[in-house]
Amino acid sequence: MNHWIIAPVILPALIAPLIVLAMRHDLGLQRIFSLAATLALAAVAVALMLSAASNPPQVYQLGNWPAPFGIVLVLDRLSALMVLMTALLALAALFYAVTSGWDARGRHFHALFQFQLMGVCGAFLTGDVFNLFVFFEVLLIASYGLMLHGGGAARLKAGMQYVVINLAGSTLFLFAVGAIYAVTGTLNMADLAVKAPLVAPADAALLRVGGLLLLLVFAVKAALVPLHFWLPGAYGQAPAPVAALFAIMTKVGAYSILRVYTLIFGAGAGDAAWLAQDWLLPAALLTLALGTAGVLGARSLTPLVCFSVIASMGTVLIGVGLFTQTATVAALYYMIHSTFAAAALFLIAELVCARRGAAAGRLTTAAPPAQGDLMAGLFFLGAIAMAGMPPLSGFLGKLMVLAGAQGRPDTALVWAVILVTSLLTIIGFARAGSVLFWKSAGEAAAPQAWPAGPVVAASAMLAALAALTVFAGPVERYLDATAAQLYAPSAYIEAVLGETALAAR
Amino acid sequence: MEFLVASGVGVMTAAGLYLMLRGRTFPVVLGLAMISYAVNVFLFATGRLTIDRPPVLNGAEAYTDPLPQALVLTAIVISFGMSALVVVLALRSYLESGGDEIDVIGEAEVARRIERDGVSDGEARR
Numbered sequence: 001m002n003h004w005i006i007a008p009v010i011l012p013a014l015i016a017p018l019i020v021l022a023m024r025h026d027l028g029l030q031r032i033f034s035l036a037a038t039l040a041l042a043a044v045a046v047a048l049m050l051s052a053a054s055n056p057p058q059v060y061q062l063g064n065w066p067a068p069f070g071i072v073l074v075l076d077r078l079s080a081l082m083v084l085m086t087a088l089l090a091l092a093a094l095f096y097a098v099t100s101g102w103d104a105r106g107r108h109f110h111a112l113f114q115f116q117l118m119g120v121c122g123a124f125l126t127g128d129v130f131n132l133f134v135f136f137e138v139l140l141i142a143s144y145g146l147m148l149h150g151g152g153a154a155r156l157k158a159g160m161q162y163v164v165i166n167l168a169g170s171t172l173f174l175f176a177v178g179a180i181y182a183v184t185g186t187l188n189m190a191d192l193a194v195k196a197p198l199v200a201p202a203d204a205a206l207l208r209v210g211g212l213l214l215l216l217v218f219a220v221k222a223a224l225v226p227l228h229f230w231l232p233g234a235y236g237q238a239p240a241p242v243a244a245l246f247a248i249m250t251k252v253g254a255y256s257i258l259r260v261y262t263l264i265f266g267a268g269a270g271d272a273a274w275l276a277q278d279w280l281l282p283a284a285l286l287t288l289a290l291g292t293a294g295v296l297g298a299r300s301l302t303p304l305v306c307f308s309v310i311a312s313m314g315t316v317l318i319g320v321g322l323f324t325q326t327a328t329v330a331a332l333y334y335m336i337h338s339t340f341a342a343a344a345l346f347l348i349a350e351l352v353c354a355r356r357g358a359a360a361g362r363l364t365t366a367a368p369p370a371q372g373d374l375m376a377g378l379f380f381l382g383a384i385a386m387a388g389m390p391p392l393s394g395f396l397g398k399l400m401v402l403a404g405a406q407g408r409p410d411t412a413l414v415w416a417v418i419l420v421t422s423l424l425t426i427i428g429f430a431r432a433g434s435v436l437f438w439k440s441a442g443e444a445a446a447p448q449a450w451p452a453g454p455v456v457a458a459s460a461m462l463a464a465l466a467a468l469t470v471f472a473g474p475v476e477r478y479l480d481a482t483a484a485q486l487y488a489p490s491a492y493i494e495a496v497l498g499e500t501a502l503a504a505r
Numbered sequence: 506m507e508f509l510v511a512s513g514v515g516v517m518t519a520a521g522l523y524l525m526l527r528g529r530t531f532p533v534v535l536g537l538a539m540i541s542y543a544v545n546v547f548l549f550a551t552g553r554l555t556i557d558r559p560p561v562l563n564g565a566e567a568y569t570d571p572l573p574q575a576l577v578l579t580a581i582v583i584s585f586g587m588s589a590l591v592v593v594l595a596l597r598s599y600l601e602s603g604g605d606e607i608d609v610i611g612e613a614e615v616a617r618r619i620e621r622d623g624v625s626d627g628e629a630r631r
Binding site for chain 1: 533544553
């Protein structure tokens with residue numbers, strides 16, 4: 001048994017209480033430990049990814065209880081990729097928070113940050129549906145604290161909405177889990193994949209209801225229309241480094257959809273096969289369209305970025321919703337891209353807003369921002385990435401999604417939506433950029449200290465996108481094998497339950 | 506008994522949903538509490554309703570499923586913590602903004618208030 005599999009959960013889980021208990025009055029120590037722990041997490045994630053790339057899915061049995069009786073963590077290519085993405089994103093967000101002083105504006109930033117990482121990594125690694133619920137709660141509780149970091153009436157109000165919508169989502173999750181357990185008698189994902197086709201015909205409808213309720217829960221997390229409405233308020237009011245970290249939270253929803261609806265409700269699920277297919281693609285197309293409308297209509301920079309995140313989730317979920325191997329490769333590639341692009345844009349948006357004086361992020365003519373050239377350059381790069389223009393990776397990602405949608409009866413519709421929304425996103429960002437940086441009048445705002453650390457953090461995200469473009473070949477090869485693993489779940493099931501499990505199916 | 510439990514869960518969920526859709530924080534908090542009660546009873550019933558049976562397997566005897574009880578315990582602990590959090594949050598939000606409406610003010614209204622009253626972004630969002 002590879003004990004490193006649990007390290008991404010244990011490491012932040014130990015560091016966070018240590019920070020709260022032993023160094024609550026010493027911000028310097030907190031920063032050192034938090035950064036070191038996140039660096040260590042990234043190192044572990046790289047090692048896990050190398051291990052996942054050369055091995056079949058690996059299982060970690062908690063307490064050494066055999067599945068399906070105990071909870072298992074499963075490391076396969078997809079979960080290793082997600083954990084690595086989380087660690088890299090966290091590193092940049094944390095660096096931004098430390099260098100911009102955000103972590104000093106309230107208490108317990110670093111502890112909450114580590115708890116958040118624990119929840120996210122756990123959600124990516126677990127192989128048990130109820131345990132997924134528990135890790136969802138861990139990451140949500142930490143995210144409530146992080147979102148409200150720094151306080152203020154507006155943030156509290158947005159936070160209240162965010163908490164309530166997620167509590168409702170958690171309740172729905174429990175209803176779904178209860179319904180699924182009632183008809184299958186198990187909650188282990190691999191065991192569910194074995195049991196789903198064996199459900200009695202009288203109970204099959206209940207299983208489908210449970211499965212679709214679960215899709216609703218993941219749709220809330222992934223900000224899928226019509227359950228996207230919480231995102232602009234929550235992300236828009238969250239501190240920039242927290243919003244950047246939250247870029248991974250929508251991907252938790254996308255990951256869960258991909259995992260559950262290929263493994264449990266995939267090809268082998270009998271009556272419930274490809275359960276999500278009919279719903280996901282239309283909803284994703286709507287998400288993309290509505291997100292783009294938001295980008296065009298936004299009156300302020302941060303909501304504009306929020307809506308572009310919704311639109312990019314639409315593109316990711318179109319790839320997922322096609323449920324073919326090639327489209328899944330595209331979805332995964334675009335998911336990596338959109339995570340880093342969204343994080344970069346949130347960081348850049350705050351840098352720009354802080355330099356425009358009273359006008360902040362509002363898209364009206366005002367004095368040009370201090371350090372305007374640097375800000376304009378960063379914004380330009382971030383906008384190119386988000387809109388999916390060459391040379392950055394969004395272009396490749398969209399191209400792959402378009403290729404993945406080929407040869408279907410509704411190809412024309414998918415292509416039209418993606419291409420038209422891309423154009424509209426470019427227009428939206430061009431409008432925002434020209435108002436912010438070119439249509440400015442009057443004296444420039446007072447020059448501020450050169451934001452070295454924050455700019456490094458934002459540039460690191462953009463550099464990650466450039467690397468994703470340059471190394472698109474190796475990345476695509478990795479993702480090809482990842483998608484192949486997802487669409488042939490027998491290896492996963494055998495790893496968890498042993499080789500005889502599939503004989504029953 | 507099944508009918509009684511099922512309709513109990515149904516009524517509580519419906520009442521909780523209705524309260525959650527209200528515009529003020531207090532009914533929303535009550536609604537959340539009610540829905541989490543409903544889901545706890547629902548989870549408890551997923552192991553089927555049996556009376557007077559041991560929660561362990563011993564031979565061919567009938568038993569009651571122990572797993573939902575473990576699940577429901579976890580769910581209760583989490584929903585209890587969440588309820589406490591949401592109460593504190595609602596109170597804090599009320600004290601800071603002077604009202605207990607759930608709605609946040611739209612961007613258009615924020616921009617209008619800034620134009621009209623010359624207030625800062627944060628004040629316009631109250």
